[in-house]
Amino acid sequence: MSNSAIIEIENLTKTFKHAEEPAVNGISFSINRNEIFGLLGPNGAGKTTTISILCGLFAPSGGKIVIDGKNLYEELPLIKKIIGIVPQDIALYPTLSARENLAFYGSMYGLHGKNLKNRIELWLEKLGLKDTGKRQVSTYSGGMKRRVNLIAGILHQPKILFLDEPTVGVDVQSRNVIIEHLKEINAAGTTIIYTSHHMEEAENFCTRVSIIDHGKLLTVGTPSELINNSTGATNLEGLFLNLTKRKLRD
C-alpha cells in the first residue's frame, strides 16, 4: 500500500441480505492525498454502496479499508472526525433556516461558539446565501438547497470529502459555483471522492476516475490516460459507454 494513499481499499465486497448478487464485488483501489477521485458508473453499479461503506454507514461483507492510516472498523470514531459527506439527497431540515441547519451540523462535528458562527458566515457569503441565510430551507430553490447541503459537509474542514452527485438537478450557475468552490477546498488540502452521472463535469473536475459496474471495478486512471488508451473513445462519456455498454439500467 502506498504511503501517499489516504484511502486504501482491498478486495471490498458487500452482499446485502436476501440479494442474489453482490452490490460490490471484490474491488481494490487506492485514493491519493489531495486527489479529486471520480467514482463513476451507471445506476446500481455500486457507487453509493462503496461510499456508504467508506463513511462507516454499514459494514462490508469482506475486504479491508484503511483511511488515513487507520483501519476503518477499528477506528471508526476517529475516522468520522476527518471525513465529510455531501449526500445525493438534500440532507437538511426544511423548516430550519440555512444558518440553523449549519449550526446544528457544525455542532455535531464538534464546532461551537464564534468559530462555528464565523465559518457559517464565511461559507454562506462564498456560496451567495448570506442574505437568504435566515429563510427556511423549504423556501429555497433546488440550487440554493444544494449549496447549503454542500456547506453542511465542509464546514468542519474535513480531510476527506465524499460527494454523491453534488450537482444533480441544479442550474448551470449553481453548478459552476459548487465546482469552483470544491476546487478551492481541494487546493486547501481536502481529498475529494466524487460520484456523478455528468461525464463532462467529471472529466474536467477529477484528477483520476474509476468506472465500476455490477459491483466490479472496470478501470481506474486519469481521464486523459483512460481516453487515450481506449479504442474509439474521444471523451470520458464515450469510454464510459464502451465499458458499461448501452443497455438501459433500472
Place this chain on the structure above:
Amino acid sequence: MLNKLLATVKKEALLLLRDKVGLAVLFVMPVALILVMTLIQDSAFKSINEKGIPIVFVNDDNDSLGYNIKQGLMENDLCYLVDSIDGKPATAELAKKAVSEGNFLLGIVIPKGATAAIRKNVSALVDETMNGSDSLQQQQDSVEITILIDPVAKKSFLNAVTSNLREFISEVKTKIMFQSFSEQIADVIPDRQNAPTNSYQKSQIIHYKEIFASAASEKIIPNAVQHNVPAWTIFAMFFIAIPLSNSILKEKTEGSVFRLHTMPTPYLLLINGKIIVYVIVCLLQFLLMLAVGKFLLPQLGLPALVLGNSVAGIFLLTLATGFAATGFGVAVGTLATTDHQAAIMGSLSILLLSALGGIWVPSYVMPQVMRTISSYSPLNWSLEGFYKLFLRGGTVNGILPDVCKLMAFFFAMMAIAHIANLKKRNV
C-alpha cells in the same frame, strides 16, 4: 458532548415550534378531550357520588311513612327528590307519564293511608301479643308502594333505591310497633311518669360511620374531573409518540439520518436530544392540563381538580410518564418504515393501551379479566399513580412502584429501538 446535546435539543425545539399543527395536536387536543369527556362523564360520576339522579316522588300518604321515606331519600347521596312536574304537584298518573317519557329514571308513589294501614296492622300484632287475641288475621291490610322504573335505569341503582325504601319502611314499622308496645306497657305500669320520653331514639344503639381509607386529611370524592384530567393528560402525553416517531422517520426519508450516522456523534445522543425536548413538552402539557382542571373546569360548573399533597410525587410521576411516552415514540419511529405506518402503528397502539389502561372507562368498573389486562398498560400505571396522589393522599413512596414500572417501560422501549436500529444497519 454537552455542546452537541444542547445543539440537538435546540434543533428539536425549533423543529417542534415550527410545526404549528403538531403543536396544536399536542396541546389543544388534550384540552378539548378533557372538556368534552369531563362534561359527558360528569353525570355518570354524579350518579355514583352526588345527588345526581332525580326521582319523582308522589306522597299521597302525608303521614309518618311518606314523611320518613321522603326525609330518608333526601338525606341520601344517591338521588334527589322532585315532587312536582311542570309546576303541578306530582300525582301517580303524572309520575308514570314522566318516567315513561324518560324525564325521570324512577318514580315512587306512596299510597294514601299507607301509614294508617301499617299502624292498624301493628296495633293488631301488639294486641295479639299482649292480650292473646287473634285480631291480626281479621284486620291485616296490605300496603303497596309503587316504584315506576325507566327501562334504561341501571339495576345497581334500582337495587340501591329499593334497599333504601325497605330500610325506611322497616324503620317506620319498628317505630310504630315500639310506640304501640310502649303505650300497652304504660297501661299496665301505674307509674307512667318514669317512662322514658324518647325511648325509641335511645333504642337505636347501632350506628355506622363512613371513613375514607386514604392518607388525605380531607375527603376527596372521585368525580369526572379527578378521573378525566389525569387520564386525558396521560393520553396526550402518550400521543406525543406520533409527532416524535414522525420526526425520526422524517430524518430517514429526508436523508438527514444518512448524514447523522456518518458524523462523530453517537446516534443515542441525537435521540436523547429528542427525548429531552419531548419530555419537556410532556411536562408543559401536564401543567396546562392542571391549569384547565384547577381554573377552567370550575368556570363550567364542574368541580375543581384536587391535587393531593405531594408536589414531588406529581412531578416524579409526570416525569416518568413523559419518559415512558417518549420511549414508546422512539420505538415506533425506529420500527416503522414510513410516516403512514408510524401514524397507524402509533395511534392504534395508543388507543388500545389507553382503552385497556382505564383512560376511557376507569378500570375499577371493568370486569375482573379486563382489570387484570389493564394492569399491563403503562397508561394504567400512570393513572393509578395519579389516583394515589389525587384521591388517596399518596406520597412519593406510594407511587415509586408505578414510577419504576414506567421507567422500566422506557428502558425496554429504548432497548427495542436500539436492537431494531442495529438490525436495520446490519443489511
